[in-house]
Amino acid sequence: MMNTMTYKGYTARIEYDDADRIFVGRLAGIRDIVGFHASTVDGLEQAFHESVDDYVQACEKLGQMPQKPASGKxxxxxxxxxxxxxxxxxxxxxxxxxxxxxxxxxxxxxxxxxxxx
Incomplete structure (x- = not known):
């Protein structure tokens, strides 16, 4: 099963890990590896939003431009x-x-x- 979530222009690929009974997500379309997981859909959405916000903040602290997902051009x-x-x-x-x-x-x-x- 593969699904996606979108937040602030970022898309995450979501997979269900039935061994651990958790949802695992990873930002798609950027080189940096940003992952998150949760056991509920609500928790997953919250973890996704936090990971995008944390990623953008971490890049700003390091003086790097956060990678933007594909623009469509x-x-x-x-x-x-x-x-x-x-x-x-x-x-x-x-x-x-x-x-x-x-x-x-x-x-x-x-x-x-x-x-x-």
Whole structure:
């Protein structure tokens, strides 16, 4: 089971450890390792909020910028023939290149929106 929680722009991946009967969370999308755990959902949410706040405060104390999660803006360099083929595919799909690329990347990364017919 894999779920996520979001707070102040940070996302945590949550897993359930059935051996210890606790929820274990870890901030996603940053290089620093920030983890937390709790035995209840309410406790987990509180631990998550505290760990984000502590992380931001610790970075400030150390004079480091806290790593921000991905902004959603992405610059890609691709071969001209790939760019051309992607433009053609987007036009064929009736969407902008940006919408088409976002959907394709999302599907490839396993986070695509699932449309039910």
């Amino acid at each position: 992405l610059m890609l360099r691709v071969a001209p023939e790939v760019h051309s083929a992607a433009l053609t595919a987007a036009q064929a799909a009736g969407t902008s290149l940006n919408q088409w690329a976002a959907r394709v990347l999302g599907e490839a990364a396993g986070v695509g929106q699932h449309h039910h017919a």
